[in-house]
Amino acid sequence: MSTETGDSVLIIGGTRFIGRFAVEEFREHGYDVTIFNRGNHENPFADDPDVEHIEGDRTDDGDLADAAAADPDVVIDCVAYKPKEVRTATRLFDDVDAYVYVSSGAAYGDEDVPKREDETTLHECTEEQARDDSHETYGPRKAEGDRAVFEAAAERGVNAMSLRPPVVYGPHDYTERFDYWIDRVNEHDRVIVPGDGTNLWHRVYVESVARALRVVAEEGEPGEAYNTGDRRLLTLEEAVETVADALDADVEVVTAGERELATAGIELEDFPLYRDYPHVMSTEKLSRLGWEPVSVEAGIERAVEDHLESDRTGRENGPDRDAEERVLGVLDTL
The missing domain is CATH 3.40.50.720 (NAD(P)-binding Rossmann-like Domain)
Structure with a gap:
């Protein structure tokens, strides 16, 4: 039609x-x-x-x-x-x-x-x-x-x-799930990513x-x-790094597994946008209709710009920073 x-x-x-x-x-x-x-x-x-x-x-x-x-x-x-x-x-x-x-x-x-x-x-x-x-x-x-x-x-x-x-x-996201990661990168020079950083959840x-x-x-x-979905998928670690690029921030991504997180009472699933098994969706059928998505880099850049102009932090979607600091302390001793 x-x-x-x-x-x-x-x-x-x-x-x-x-x-x-x-x-x-x-x-x-x-x-x-x-x-x-x-x-x-x-x-x-x-x-x-x-x-x-x-x-x-x-x-x-x-x-x-x-x-x-x-x-x-x-x-x-x-x-x-x-x-x-x-x-x-x-x-x-x-x-x-x-x-x-x-x-x-x-x-x-x-x-x-x-x-x-x-x-x-x-x-x-x-x-x-x-x-x-x-x-x-x-x-x-x-x-x-x-x-x-x-x-x-x-x-x-x-x-x-x-x-x-x-x-x-993106802008005006009331779930604040992605805001959690923007806030972490914007506020801290070390950011914990759960698992080995390679989990894939299509966004x-x-x-x-x-x-x-x-x-x-x-x-x-x-x-x-x-x-529908971004044409190029980013692992969670890559997404955090792309946020850092948009913020022009120098951030160290620190991956933490189940055992290390448990030292502070944190589970892998406590982090927003973490998924153990890949969630990947083919967008070929939609593309055949002539649909062209915004690039993932442009999308994240616009999401970051809106985050900085808003009062959203997304912090309630993930572990407390104090708990993360305890995990970082454990990792530093290994």
């Missing part, structure tokens, strides 16, 4: 992170943009007459129906966290040119390297998991949302598609996700899912 400049887009979400960049991406490409959310967070587009705002709760079917009355050509669903929300949305927006559900790389159940959309098995999702809100059920819920997209396309002809990003980083810069949402809306095929 292909949409044309001048079309309208409804972005469910639209003010915090991925949705915020999606607004800017679609505006830059000539779309009339409306955002739909509860208004619980500051709206960066509040003074922009070119971005309309419909206030409502996407989990309320009546509110979502009111948003559907705006008759958008494209719908970008950034905040569907339960399968029933995707099913409701694909029912209410069954005649749009494109409905794009923001899923997640966490939807994959098998640990293939790389994970491919049409080969790697998705998580199963029980009825109990589908109603849950915990972190443990996030992947299964996203996977069931994908299946809702596939069913809507196959059974009712809805132009519904799915985008699966891995960990997203993607937020502007690349916004670009992917538009490309999928314009060029994607109904009933299909598309992975």
Whole structure:
């Protein structure tokens, strides 16, 4: 399918992170943009007459129906966290040119390297998991949302598609997972990286996700899912070194294994963006649509610039520095 400049887009979400960049991406490409959310967070587009705002709760079917009355050509669903929300949305927006559900790389159940959309098995999702809100059920819920997209396309002809990003980083990232590492590099001349530094957890810069949402809306095929991710993967150690380059900082990266960390009561998984087994996603299918991501170096540089202008530290996402200092002391004696 292909949409044309001048079309309208409804972005469910639209003010915090991925949705915020999606607004800017679609505006830059000539779309009339409306955002739909509860208004619980500051709206960066509040003074922009070119971005309309419909206030409502996407989990309320009546509110979502009111948003559907705006008759958008494209719908970008950034905040569907339960399968029933995707099913409701694909029912209410069954005649749009494109409905794009923001899923997640966490939807994959098998640990293939790389994970491919049409080969790697998705998580199963029980009825109990589908109603849950915990972190443990996030992947299964996203996977069931994908299946809702596939069913809507196959059974009712809805132009519904799915985008699966891995960990997203960049300006305005309220999770502050990547901010933890920027803060460590900015504040200290020795930074502990868990394990041997080679763990691979695919990440993607937020502007690349916004670009992917538009490309999928314009060029994607109904009933299909598309992975997105940085074109070049960095190990955690390489990511820290790239942050140091962006800060022009002279930092020593110190790797610490399970035994050394245990001396201060730290576990490998206590560090943000650490994953024992590689999480790598093929982006070939999305690239065939014409998608080009922002380079990882440019993405990290922009993330660093925004971090320095913000009050985010991400420190609550990882071990206390005092504990890390104890580990460094142990390593210095070896």
